[in-house]
Amino acid sequence: MRRSITRILGLAAATAVIAIGVPALATPASAAAAAPSASNGYDEEPWGYYYSKYYDDYRAGARGSVWVDDDDRLHVQGRLYDKHSPSRLCGYAQFKFETHDGDENYSWARKCGSSGYQRFHYVADEIDNLQVRVCYWDRHQAKKTLCGKWRYIYEIESDEEE
Numbered sequence: 001m002r003r004s005i006t007r008i009l010g011l012a013a014a015t016a017v018i019a020i021g022v023p024a025l026a027t028p029a030s031a032a033a034a035a036p037s038a039s040n041g042y043d044e045e046p047w048g049y050y051y052s053k054y055y056d057d058y059r060a061g062a063r064g065s066v067w068v069d070d071d072d073r074l075h076v077q078g079r080l081y082d083k084h085s086p087s088r089l090c091g092y093a094q095f096k097f098e099t100h101d102g103d104e105n106y107s108w109a110r111k112c113g114s115s116g117y118q119r120f121h122y123v124a125d126e127i128d129n130l131q132v133r134v135c136y137w138d139r140h141q142a143k144k145t146l147c148g149k150w151r152y153i154y155e156i157e158s159d160e161e162e
Contacts, residue, residue, distance in 0.1 A: 042067040047153040048078065052091070052134045053146040058084040060091030060111070062134045064120075066154045074154060076130060077121040082111045085136065092137040092144060095122060098129040100156075110137055130154040 048063025064078015074097075082091025090112035097105045111118035124130075135147035 042069055050132060050134050050148060050151050052136050052148050055085055055089060055136060055146055060134050060136055062093040074124050074127040079117040079119055080109045080111045081117045083114045088138060088140050090137040092135045094133050096131040097124045097127050099126055100128045128156040
């Protein structure tokens with residue numbers, strides 16, 4: 001009896017989700033495109049999950065989003081996760097901001113301990129490219145280790161084709 005009630009409630013919930021989602025699919029594409037997809041009013045581009053190299057079958061990971069605001073400032077935000085690593089290792093996300101002149105600036109986020117995640121949010125002006133890589137931070141040696149690949153998460157479109 002208990003299982004059948006649970007199944008009925010589950011089916012009712014699934015039906016309600018489908019019924020609510022169908023009118024959203026029926027809206028014209030132009031109306032869907034006009035609505036901002038991001039909670040902050042800007043067009044966010046999601047990125048990640050990106051990972052460090054393995055340590056004992058586990059990896060640190062990061063994901064997030066990137067967008068440009070009305071003042072042409074680049075925002076990158078997200079979460080860094082580090083689960084099941086030894087206490088000497090911390091999850092580490094490194095961000096490389098590149099200008100059109102080739103100048104590079106770096107920011108980073110660190111997460112030590114296996115519970116939860118570390119939020120990050122960085123803002124930069126006049127950025128042409130942004131890359132991220134996820135590593136571990138070795139607290140005993142005070143250095144990055146087991147880094148994953150650099151990944152482009154933002155690139156400005158070139159005007160050279162004109």
